[in-house]
Amino acid sequence: MPAETPATSASAPTPSTGDYYLRNIVAAPVYRVANHTPLEAMPVLGTRLGNTILAKREDLQPVHSFKIRGAFNRMAQLSEDERAAGVVAASAGNHAQGVALSGTELGIRTIIVMPRITPAIKISAVEGFGGEVLLHGDNFDEAKARAQQLAEEEGMTWVPPFDDPAVIAGQGTIGLEILQDNPGVDRVFVPVGGGGIAAGIGVLIKEINPSIQVIGVEPEESACLTAALEAGGPTDLPRVSLFAEGVAVKTIGSETFRLCRDYLDAVITVSSDEISAAMKDIFDDTRAIAEPAGAVSLAGLKRYAAQHNVRGETLVHILSGANVNFHTLRYVSERAELGEGSEAIFGVTIPESKGAFLKFSTVLGHRAVTEFNYRVGNRAGQDAAKIFVGVQLKQGRKERAAIENDLRAAGYGVVDLSDDEIAKEHVRYMVGGQPPARVNESVFAFEFPEQPGALQRFLQILGTRWNVTAFHYRSFGMDYGRILAAFEGVQGDREFQGHVTELGYPVSEVTHSPSYEFFLANS
Known part of the structure; x- marks a missing residue:
């Protein structure tokens, strides 16, 4: 011990x-x-x-998470004076509901500060358990700062989400x-x-x-x-x-x-x-x-x-x-x-000729195909096609390697994209989108809060000064969204980097992602 x-x-x-x-x-x-x-x-x-x-x-807890345990134990130990003054917390999730329900049970006023981007369903849940919701700031840190300010100004007790002995x-x-x-x-x-x-x-x-x-x-x-x-x-x-x-x-x-x-x-x-x-x-x-x-x-x-x-x-x-x-x-x-290892995704180059699909499918044998994306070449004289294919696996990585080897042995160009995040989030929806002429583009993956005006702000800051050559966004109903965007001629451009910093969204350059290079970059 x-x-x-x-x-x-x-x-x-x-x-x-x-x-x-x-x-x-x-x-x-x-x-x-x-x-x-x-x-x-x-x-x-x-x-x-x-x-x-x-x-x-x-x-199976009343608030559908374990957070009720810690919140109630902390609040149950408040003095009479502290209970009378009320408590304040900052949360957009399970801690908020735990504090609200604990306050209702103990007869303590609770104010929950939540970011303005908090979905209505979470606000309604907290209010349903008896909490007062105060929307403040565009992120959790701003909401937390306001909650701690309230605690100091109003003499309320701050109930932290985790770093407290009770x-x-x-x-x-x-x-x-x-x-x-x-x-x-x-x-x-x-x-x-x-x-x-x-x-x-x-x-x-x-x-x-x-x-x-x-x-x-x-x-x-x-x-x-x-x-x-x-x-x-x-x-x-x-x-x-x-x-x-x-x-x-x-x-x-x-x-x-x-x-x-x-x-x-x-x-x-x-x-x-x-x-x-x-x-x-x-x-x-x-x-x-x-x-x-x-x-x-x-x-x-x-x-x-x-x-x-x-x-x-x-x-x-x-x-x-x-x-x-x-x-x-x-x-x-x-x-x-993909997480279970029961599916693999590949980028494969096959001949642009009659019967090519059938021949390709025979190499896969009796394996089940889970996804198949293809678009005919968009430039004159192109004699090869690039396909995005998903295959069901029964033996995980070992079978992935075997499929790749079989395809190479049959003369196909192949790249395993099963671990490529850009392929799984964006490129699988963009297959066939190569530009008709060579473009000097740089590709970036952005993450942004799902709130009204967030996408518009992105385009206002980055989409007017520079030419956007590729763009993909798809909503998954989460509290954040992800964008894949390509810009022409921004490599080494300090003004562009300054605007990216001004935007304030998490971003990473993915120009050399295997899936981008295979499907979307100029050949």
């Missing part, structure tokens, strides 16, 4: 011993509003992986329930965002039974704990992906970092495709529809079990929430097969 540091005084807000957390987790009065959620077996996935897989169903202890009750329901578990996989649930479960389980492994799981593009472990302390990520919004945190908390560092056995990262595949696994086995953050720990369980050849064990993952935008499922459905 990790060595304990001296405990602080009883009135101090930052206790540090495992004993302190153990006592406070056991004593947490969360069941006034929270449910003791079941450990539900996932037999289909368990059979496939050769383990007993159990889902801790935190999506919040951590409230989330730790999940670990207590796991041990009560199945003390023989071998490993527990926990999602990591700000670190509250991972810290609470980790300290509870390790203090009671150190032989059980507790493993943290983060999305690759918002791995704030991994960054903190490498840096030796909490550090800011330059940007985070919002796909798994519930764990999209730039900086892990100080106390949650300390506990995660001391009590977790390992931390692993997973891709958005793996998270999508885990959402499908959860639906197939339980008929529950998890939000992306709610499936993060199962994605990590699957990756860890495969990497370490884990067999015959009892593995628990936390289905931490189910507050998902329905239209997000369109994106998830497209990506789940």
